[in-house]
Amino acid sequence: MEDDERPTQLIVALGQMLGVITAMQREQAEMNRQFLGALQAQAERQAYALEQLVARTAAAPPVPAPSTLAGVVLHKMTAADDVQSFLESFEATAEACGWPVEERAVRLLPLLTGEVQTADLGLPPGSQAWLRGCA
Structure with a gap:
């Protein structure tokens, strides 16, 4: 009888193994669905961030x-230095370098000395219109 029981035991063991494998497959499928959902959510967040950046x-x-x-x-x-020549030279340099007009006074003022610097420092703020015209 032992020989008769052996195939039955093998069939039962195979059935149990098949049940375990089926359960594992279901768990894996559920984990895959969750992972795919998380991946899709991440892709949506990245697309939104990219749209905002653009x-x-x-x-x-x-x-x-x-x-x-x-x-x-x-x-x-x-x-x-001749003041007019100095300003013309500065203007030519500023043009060649492509400096924006609104930045030129900031670049020019530290280069001024003597009477021109004193005169400029005596002007009220925003009154250096002569710089914008010459530089």
Whole structure:
């Protein structure tokens, strides 16, 4: 009888193994569904973040390209310099470097010396219109 019971025991063991494998497959399928849901949610968040970044970038003012003459060294005005010539030279340099007009006064003021600097410092804030016209 032992030989008769052996196939039955094997069939029962195989049935149990099949049940365990089926349960494992169901668990794996559920885990895959959860993972896919999390992956889809992450993709949606990334797409939203990318849309926001593109919108922000489109709304931002364009950044000017760096000038090839950005490393130009400007020397301070000396007592021997003609004011008009110095300003014209500065203006030519500013144009060649592509400096925005609104930044030129900030770049020019530290270069001024002597009477021109004293005169400029005596002006009320915002009164340096002559700089915007000359530089």
